[in-house]
Amino acid sequence: IDMLYFPIAIHDQSNDGTTDIQVIYERLAIRDATWCKPRRVSEYHVMDGSDMIRNLFLGSFDNTHEQTDFYETYWLPLERLHQRTDDTTSRKEEESLKDVLSAFLVHEVSKLDEKQYTPIPTAISTTVIGGSLYRNFEAWMTYDYHHSSTTMRATPEDHTRDVGRKLLEFARSRLTRV
Numbered sequence: 312i313d314m315l316y317f318p319i320a321i322h323d324q325s326n327d328g329t330t331d332i333q334v335i336y337e338r339l340a341i342r343d344a345t346w347c348k349p350r351r352v353s354e355y356h357v358m359d360g361s362d363m364i365r366n367l368f369l370g371s372f373d374n375t376h377e378q379t380d381f382y383e384t385y386w387l388p389l390e391r392l393h394q395r396t397d398d399t400t401s402r403k404e405e406e407s408l409k410d411v412l413s414a415f416l417v418h419e420v421s422k423l424d425e426k427q428y429t430p431i432p433t434a435i436s437t438t439v440i441g442g443s444l445y446r447n448f449e450a451w452m453t454y455d456y457h458h459s460s461t462t463m464r465a466t467p468e469d470h471t472r473d474v475g476r477k478l479l480e481f482a483r484s485r486l487t488r489v
Contacts, residue, residue, distance in 0.1 A: 360444030361408045367449055371471040385475030392482055409444060411482045416448050418481065419455070428454050 365386055372378045393407040420428065428451070456470045465473070 359409065360441045360448070361412055363441035363445040364412060364448050367452070368471055368475060371467055373468070377468060381472060381475055385472070385479050389479050389482055392486060411485060412448065413444055414485065415478050415481045416444070416451060420451055427458070
């Protein structure tokens with residue numbers, strides 16, 4: 312059995328990211344991509360931008376009940392919109408979810424003032440786990456939380472629910488147009 316040890320010290324006020332669940336997800340993804348990658352593609356699933364975005368959403372909640380509620384209310388229905396019944400379409404399924412996430416991000420960023428918000432350069436964001444999709448989604452979500460008029464008085468959890476609701480509505484509207 313291989314074990315990966317991340318010391319988590321919440322009492323010493325260290326600022327090394329060990330108390331940030333998203334940093335831990337990223338470190339696990341880097342470990343998997345670097346040291347644990349099986350020899351055959353059929354034996355593993357690389358954490359991609361959609362996985363990291365899901366973890367970003369779920370990591371926004373302090374308790375398991377709220378995480379489960381968000382997952383069942385917003386994320387699971389989103390995944391099911393793109394679910395297939397056989398293994399031959401699994402890559403298409405993943406691409407569809409990534410396509411929806413990318414289109415949603417483009418849609419939301421298009422509403423912003425270009426002088427105030429600039430996406431992360433592709434050359435920088437493609438060298439990290441989750442790629443440009445995850446890094447730009449994370450940057451947009453942070454920007455939206457701090458600048459959106461609807462979230463000025465909202466908690467981070469409320470903002471995450473609002474983004475989840477908008478994302479699911481966006482995905483459903485895309486499917487009805489196709």
